[in-house]
């Protein structure tokens with residue numbers, strides 16, 4: 001049964017809508033002072049309120065101020081203004097400030113019920129969309145199969161399943177491409193939070209202000225361009241797991257803000273004055289040596305200990321070579337299916353090269369190498385000639401003919417792409433070679449759509 005809260009200055013004025021709405025199957029609560037309504041909003045019952053009807057004239061406070069405070073506490077709550085004939089201007093102002101609609105008194109039954117139904121329909125749709133978005137996110141890495149054969153990785157996997165059940169925050173360490181995100185998804189899928197959202201964010205890819213509004217959300221008017229209230233990822237992950245990728249790249253200011261959420265289990269949206277409670281499990285990952293970052297003062301020690309209740313350390317692929325072949329076969333099977341190509345397998349020479357190679361970009365590099373080979377393959381097997389690694393790498397490039405003249409941006413784009421490809425998408429190494437920070441590289445990768 002939808003619940004409507006009505007706030008008007010006189011009991012007399014409340015009686016008519018109350019009776020009308022009760023008779024039409026709504027649950028109704030009435031308030032004759034704005035302050036009473038705000039107090040009610042602090043209680044657990046606030047979650048049941050679907051719509052607020054408030055008069056433009058309140059005995060104890062300015063109606064627009066009440067609207068603002070309502071939205072400060074719950075930005076999504078639809079508020080409808082009840083106006084008399086002399087107060088249309090205030091009602092219009094209220095719409096500008098974010099009220100959903102206004103109704104002029106005395107309102108006919110159909111008009112009032114019609115507006116309420118429309119609001120409820122909108123809410124239902126918005127909720128369904130949110131649900132769908134969460135489903136999409138959930139469908140991410142969790143459904144992927146994890147392939148492993150080594151005793152070392154079996155230990156890692158067992159530990160992952162064991163800690164998944166606890167609600168502890170977890171830190172995943174490992175070089176680029178070792179499977180950190182896959183492990184984070186596995187933790188979520190095997191936890192009690194599995195039915196709730198798994199939300200992931202790459203902290204290195206965004207500048208501070210953007211990262212903050214992505215994580216915490218913002219209220220309308222918080223900054224130029226903030227035209228609507230926007231929920232942050234922390235709130236979207238409520239009840240579920242938030243994966244903070246590349247946590248080692250977060251600035252000191254953002255570290256302080258994250259610490260607050262993790263410690264206090266509440267947060268404040270950008271531009272808001274009120275905090276909100278959340279229940280989120282944090283899984284963080286980095287390929288930096290975080291202990292050194294702490295020792296050298298770049299990463300807060302308190303945040304480090306909050307996040308790092310349990311550490312999962314992923315070994316690089318070169319330290320578990322027995323996994324190269326099964327992983328290669330796994331990616332081959334996926335790729336051929338996806339690209340609808342018939343390939344029998346990988347020949348002996350190609351396999352030999354793969355087994356001897358050092359895989360600085362780890363599993364991700366292996367995946368890319370296989371995908372590239374499947375695309376280029378003309379015959380029915382993957383041969384050594386199709387691999388950009390091993391002996392093939394030393395082959396001198398063909399002399400360049402007259403190259404077409406292009407913009408600097410194009411050169412940058414191509415060069416970054418080339419470096420990434422040569423390092424097997426090993427981002428830290430690529431950043432080092434390019435002489436730019438990891439953060440800048442991530443931004444350029446997003447900008448140029450490289451992946």
Ligand SMILES: Nc1ncnc2c1ncn2[C@@H]1O[C@H](COP(=O)(O)OP(=O)(O)OP(=O)(O)O)[C@@H](O)[C@H]1O
Nearest residue numbers: 145146147148175176177178179180181182363364
């Ligand atoms: N054991 C595994 N079995 C199957 N696929 C794997 C395994 N480990 C990694 N992968 C795949 O390799 C790719 C890279 O893994 P993932 O994105 O989890 O690594 P990462 O450590 O987060 O990498 P980066 O540091 O580049 O973000 C993904 O496509 C993932 O599905």
Ligand SMILES: [Mg+2]
Nearest residue numbers: 177180181245
């Ligand atoms: Mg990752």
